[in-house]
Amino acid sequence: xxxxxDPVEFWFDFSSPYSYIAxxxxxxxxxxxxxxxxxxPIMLGAAFKASGLPFLxxxxxxxxxxxxxxxxxxxxxxxxxxxxxxxxxxxxAAARGYYWLHGQDCNKxxxxxxxxxxxxxxxxxxxxxxPVVLEIAGTLGIDGDAYIAAIATPEIKERLKRETxxxxxxxxxxxxxxxxxGEPFWGADRLPQIEKWLATGGF
Amino acid sequence: xxxxxDPVEFWFDFSSPYSYIAxxxxxxxxxxxxxxxxxxPIMLGAAFKASGLPFLxxxxxxxxxxxxxxxxxxxxxxxxxxxxxxxxxxxxAAARGYYWLHGQDCNKxxxxxxxxxxxxxxxxxxxxxxPVVLEIAGTLGIDGDAYIAAIATPEIKERLKRETxxxxxxxxxxxxxxxxxGEPFWGADRLPQIEKWLATGGF
Numbered sequence: 001x002x003x004x005x006d007p008v009e010f011w012f013d014f015s016s017p018y019s020y021i022a023x024x025x026x027x028x029x030x031x032x033x034x035x036x037x038x039x040x041p042i043m044l045g046a047a048f049k050a051s052g053l054p055f056l057x058x059x060x061x062x063x064x065x066x067x068x069x070x071x072x073x074x075x076x077x078x079x080x081x082x083x084x085x086x087x088x089x090x091x092x093a094a095a096r097g098y099y100w101l102h103g104q105d106c107n108k109x110x111x112x113x114x115x116x117x118x119x120x121x122x123x124x125x126x127x128x129x130x131p132v133v134l135e136i137a138g139t140l141g142i143d144g145d146a147y148i149a150a151i152a153t154p155e156i157k158e159r160l161k162r163e164t165x166x167x168x169x170x171x172x173x174x175x176x177x178x179x180x181x182g183e184p185f186w187g188a189d190r191l192p193q194i195e196k197w198l199a200t201g202g203f
Numbered sequence: 204x205x206x207x208x209d210p211v212e213f214w215f216d217f218s219s220p221y222s223y224i225a226x227x228x229x230x231x232x233x234x235x236x237x238x239x240x241x242x243x244p245i246m247l248g249a250a251f252k253a254s255g256l257p258f259l260x261x262x263x264x265x266x267x268x269x270x271x272x273x274x275x276x277x278x279x280x281x282x283x284x285x286x287x288x289x290x291x292x293x294x295x296a297a298a299r300g301y302y303w304l305h306g307q308d309c310n311k312x313x314x315x316x317x318x319x320x321x322x323x324x325x326x327x328x329x330x331x332x333x334p335v336v337l338e339i340a341g342t343l344g345i346d347g348d349a350y351i352a353a354i355a356t357p358e359i360k361e362r363l364k365r366e367t368x369x370x371x372x373x374x375x376x377x378x379x380x381x382x383x384x385g386e387p388f389w390g391a392d393r394l395p396q397i398e399k400w401l402a403t404g405g406f
Contacts (some may be wrong), residue, residue, distance in 0.1 A: 051264045054255075061254045061376035065389060072386075075406055076396050173264035183275075186268060189392045193279050203278055 007036040009179040011167045013044035014091040017070040020121040022176040022188040033198040041095035042164040051173040089128030100150035210239040212382040214370045216247035217294040220273040223324040225379040225391040236401035244298035245367040254376040292331030303353040
């Protein structure tokens, strides 16, 4: 039965704390219902531009609250988390590399995505810097020169833009953003609703 | 033991859908842990001004999503809900009346608050109109003339302003906003975290 259903779509930015938190739980949650997840890194800055929203942590009052909530939400779900020394960072190099890897081996791409998220959100590595991304890729046996060449191609650059535009066309204005059988969900805090949606076929 | 602990603070605006949803669940949740809730209506417009945030439903993409999420979140928690014909409305008359009633009988004030929320979020009554508020008050045996006189006094007007300012001073930027033993929580979707916080004394 599960083969006939579309995967759950998961749009994220490597620089988004709630995206990281969700990334540590979504596969297992969805697998319990015999379904798969399609991971799609996007450029959240483009989505903020489309919605006209300000950058969360810069909003008076809400920004201070949000940093406390990132941390508490991670603890609530038992996800290791440390606010990184540099935030936010531009995640172009990592997101482009994801699509290159995905074209070759989707399991390797998933492994790479987890490694990038954890390097930033657990170990505080600056994933906005290409050498750091190459080092992460290297630990997974990915060749650095091939990586550099791949993310410079028009095809890969265009792919990331296209995926971001497609997500915005599906209503994405923040991350993580999910689509489950046509129903959109925004935020790591919607995981329980996603679970109920999968369990009941919609409520 | 519970007598020695401060009540959970619950700030809300009668015009806020997530406030309404939380109002239907917070007392029971908190009572399970032997604690009480202090209900505090505030003027959310003043908080938006303090944070510089736009009005949620007018934000491109996010606004459309949010209407769907109000409805789904209510269904998820089993709370009756219908998006009202007029939204938002100014809830000055209801909020001021709450503080007047609270000065006399805090149980009656709670009963009134539930009635106002349900008149708007279940039955679509325009609680921004004074005659509607008086009708709701009347069903609870509250005298209309006394109500009108009370909400026109400087003391009651000042009280609502003071409560709103006090909430903003505690970091409130949206509603519902809760304070549990010094820890702030924002949103009906944080009820599970509040529950865990009460159960464990913080996590």
